[in-house]
Amino acid sequence: MDADDGEGFGDFRTRKKNIFDDDVSVEAAKKIITSARFDDDDLDDDMEILDLGSSTTSVKFSAAPLKSGGDMQFPKVNMLRGSNTGSNSSLTIEEAVGTMGRKFGSMDVDQMQQEIIQLRKQLLAARKERWTKMPVDLTLRRIMKGEPYSLENYRALEDKLSLLDKAVTLMDGNAITAAVLHLKKTVKRATFQQELMLRPVAANHYLAYLRGHFEHAELIDTLSMLGRSEEAAIVKYRLACSTGDINTKVSSLKACLRAHFEAEPSLAGDASLIREHIDLLERQRPIEDSDARLEAEGRTKVFLDFPRRFALVNMPVTTTLFYCCLYHYHLQENSFASPVSIKKRHELPERQFVWTAVSARAKAKGWTDIEQLLTAKGWFGGKKLKAAIGFGKVVDILHRFQAPHDILAKYLELVEDLDTRLTLAKKTDCKKAMIETLVKQKDRAGVEEFARKYSATIEAEYARRVLRDEAIRWK
C-alpha cells in the first residue's frame, strides 16, 4: 500500500497522514480537519468526515463512500487505509460493521466486505488517476460546472497552452484566469511573456488579475511588453496622481512624464498636459503655504471677508484661476498667484478667462475691476466695452452674485438682441431697463402693461412719462 502511495511526494500526502495517524484521537482528528488546509478537491468531504467521527455506529457509512468511490475523493482513501491496518482508532469501517453485525445476516456482511474490496480497488485506481492528467476538455468542464479540479498535472508546456487556448475558446473567464496563472507559475518569465503576446484574451485576464491584486509594477511592465504603451503610461500616471504628499506627487509625476509620456512620440499631446499638471501643482504649493499662514494670522481683510472653503492644492485650473481672481486679482504677472500668469501658462481661451474673472470679481464686489476687464482700447485710443462671452452672460453672472441694479443696468444696455435684453431685464428685475427696452421695441402696449402692473413704483411714473412723450413713434 505504502509503496505506490507516494508518501514522500509532498506536503499533500504528509498532511493527510497526520490527520489519520494512529496516535491521533478522533477528537484531535476532528480538530485538525476543521482547522487544516485542504486542497480544493477535499472541501466537499469535510462534512462527511465529521459525520463519520460522530456516528461510527451507523452502518450507512459503508454505503456512502461507495457511491462516490470512483470519484477521486481522497479523504476516503485514507479512511480505508485505517480499516486496512486495523488501527486502534474507532474510525474503521470494519468495526462499524462489526458493532452492527447482530442486526444483519452474514450475507450482508459478506456483501459489504465484497463492496469494501471493490471500493478499495476503485480507490486505488482513482488514486493512480490522481497523478495522471485528465483530458483538458474534462478539466475545463469541471471548472465551468464549479466542480473540483486540479491543474498540477499539466506539466508539459503544450498541455498548459492547450488548456489556456481551449479555455479561451470556451469563453469561461474563470478557467482562462486559472490557466494563465498556472502558466505563469510554472514556466520561466520569457516563455510566459512570449506566449502571452500571442494570446490577447489571456493577456487581458492576466492584466485584470494584476489590477485586482494591486501589482502595479508588474502591470505596467506587462502592458509595455505587450506594446500597450499608452495604457502603461496611464496606469503610471494614475498611480502618481493617487500620491498623498504633494512633494512626492510632483516628483512621481515628473518621473512618469520622463519614463512614459516623453518616451512615446504618439503621446506628445498628453505629455504637454502632464507638464501643465506639474506646473499647476508647483504654482499651488507656495500660494497655499502663504495664504494659509495669512488666514491663520487673521489680519488680511480679504480672508476675513471670504474665508477659504478649501485648500488650493489639487484643485483644477479653473478653480485655481477663480481663487486667484478672488484673493490675488491685482498681483503682478511675475507672481505665482497672478490670474494673468495662470491664463498665459495654461493658454486659457479669452472666453474662459472673462467668465471666471467676472464671476470672481462679482463675488468680491469689485465692480470697477469688471469694467476695466471688459474695456477694450479702440482704434484711435477710444475706449469701448467688449465682452468675449457676450453681455447677456455678463448680466447673468452679475445677477447670480447679486450685483446692484445700476451696475446691472449698465451692462443690460449693452445686450444687443432686444428680446434677450428684455428677458434678462425681467429676470433681474431691472425696471428701468425694461421700459427702455420696450421703448426701443416701440411696444406701446408693453409699456402700458408695465405702468398698470407696477403702478405703485417710481418706474411707473417714468413709464407714464414715456407714454405721454409724443416724440416716440410706436409700432
Add this chain to the structure above:
Amino acid sequence: MDLHEIKRILKDHLTHLLESMPDQKDLVIDPELTKPLDRVAGIAFLKEHGVDKIFKLEPSQKSLPGRGKRIYLVRANMLNMKYIADQITAERRLGQTREYIVIMVPRRLHVCEVILENEGVFGHVTLEEFRLDLFPLDTDLLSLEMHSLFKSFYLEGDYTHIHTVASSLVTLQHLYGRIPNVYAIGKLSKMTYDLMKTMHDHEEGQQTKFSIGQLYIIDREVDFVTPMCTPMTYEALLDETFGIECGVIELGAEIVGKQQNVKMLLTSNDPIYTEIRDCHFSSVFPFLSAKAKELHAIHEKKNSLTSIGDLKNFVTQDLGRLKQQQAALSHHISACEHIMKTKMKQDFESAIRAEHNLLEGSETRECIAYMENTLYRQDPYLSSLRLLCLLSLTQNGLTPRDYKTLKTDFLHSHGFEHLATFFSLKKLGMLVEQEQTSKVAAVKLRRSQFRQLANKLGLVPKSGEEVMTKNPTDVSYVFGAAYAPLTVKIVEYILQHEALQSFEDIGRMLPGGIHTHVKYRAASKGAAKTTFLPVGQHSPRTVLVYFLGGCTFSEVAALRTLAQREKLQIIVATTAMITGPSLLDSVCERK
C-alpha cells in the same frame, strides 16, 4: 408567466446554505449585496434560518465580535477575499476560534481561492457558492444587478462575467423551457449565446416545450447613444435624480418634509406608480393633481355618510386605501417638485436643445460652443461628459481639433486626473478622435454609423412629426419625441420582419452584427421541422429582451409601449439597471 418562481428557487438555495451551518451564526454581508438580498429574502427570512447579527463587510473593521460561527456572503472578487482573510487572521491572532463559511456570489472563482490560500486562511474556511443570478425587480423586469460587468468586460476585456450571464439564461430555461428563437445582437451577445449553448450541450435530455418564444440578447456596445440621452419619463427621471436601487428609492428628509428619509418600493404593486412610471414627465403632474382631487372627494364622502352601514363601509374599505394612497401621492408630488427644481437650476432648456441638435446632426458648431460654456462654468462633469460622448457617437468621433480643445477645457475645469477618464472612454469607443494618429491597438473605431442607422430605423422623428406624448404609440416619446432608443428599434424591426431569415442590412451597421437562431415558426410551412412546442397560445408572443452591460428605465418604458402596441408579453432582463451618468461614472477617474 410568473417570475416569482425564480425567487422561490433562490430562497430554497439560500436556506440550504444557511442551514448547512447548524445553530445560530452571524452573517457578514458585502454591502453590494444587501439590496439584492433584501429583494430576494429579507431580514426575517435570514433570522428564521439562524442568522443572529448581520454585519457589513468593511475594510476598516479589522475583526468582528459575535458568535463562534460566521457566514460571509460576498461577491466573488479578490478584494473581498482579502478583507475576509484579514479578519480571520486578526481574530485567530487574538486567540478566537470560529467556524467560517465563505459564500461567493454568484460562483466560486479561482482567483478568490488563490487569495485565501496565499493569505493562509484557506484551511479555516468552508467555501460555498450562491448562484444569485437573475432576480425579479418587478413582474416584467429581471436583473443581475452586477454593475461591475460593464467595466470588467468592455474596458478590461475580462470574460469572467459571461459565465454568469450564460448560466442565468440556462437557469431561466430550466424553469420556462428552451427558448426556440434567439437573436444575438452584438459581440458579447454572440459570446453569451455560444457559452449558453455549450452549457446546454452538456446537459442530458432536451426540453421542447417553451413558455418564452423569443430571446433578444442585446450588447450595450451596439447602442451607447441611448444612455447618453436625457430621459423624459417619470421612472427614468427618478432613477437619474435620486437613484433607484433594486427597485427602492430613498427620498431625503428635506425633500418629503419629514423628520426622516423615506424609502419607497417602486413596483407595479403601487397603483398610482403603475399609472405614471412610464409617462412623459409633463403629464405626471396633471395626473397627480387630478388624483389628489379624487382622493379629496373620497375623503369628503365622510361628511355625507348617513347610515351606520355606510360609515362602516367607509372605515373598513375606503379609509385604509385612502391613507396608503395619500402617503404615496404626497411622496410622488415631492419627488416631482424636486426633479423640476433640479432641472431649472441646470439650464435644462439649453442642454436639451444641444442634445436634440446633436441627434439631428444640425448646428454642431453651436453645440460645441455650448459644451465649452458648460466646461467654463464648471457644470457637473458628468453632464458635460455625456454631451461630449453624444457628439462623438453621433458624428463618428470628434475632429482632432475639437477633441484637443474640449479635452483640454475639460481637464482644466475638472482636473488633469481625468486624462485617465478620456483614455477609458476612447478604449470603449464612446469618445474618440477621428482619424486616429496614435497607434494604440486597443482603440476600437466605431464601425456603427449612427446617421445611417437613424435613417434606416427612423430613430429621429422628422421635425413637425407629431408624437403624442400623452398616449404614446411611437417609442420615441420616452425622449420627448426627439429620439427612439436604438435597442428597442432593433427589437421592433426584427419583430416586424420576422419572416426574414437574416438581418444583414442592419447587422452590418452594428458592431458585432446580428446572429439569428430560429427553431420555431408559427407559420405552417416550417411546422413539420420543428420539435418545439409552445406551452400556451401566448408563448410564441412572449419575448425576453436581455441587455448586456446595462439597461435604462427609458428602454424599459419603450419596450412596455412596444409590447402593448404589438400585443406581446415582453420581459426585460439586464445585467444591471443603469443611467447615462452612472455608466460614465463607473469608468471615470475619481479623486
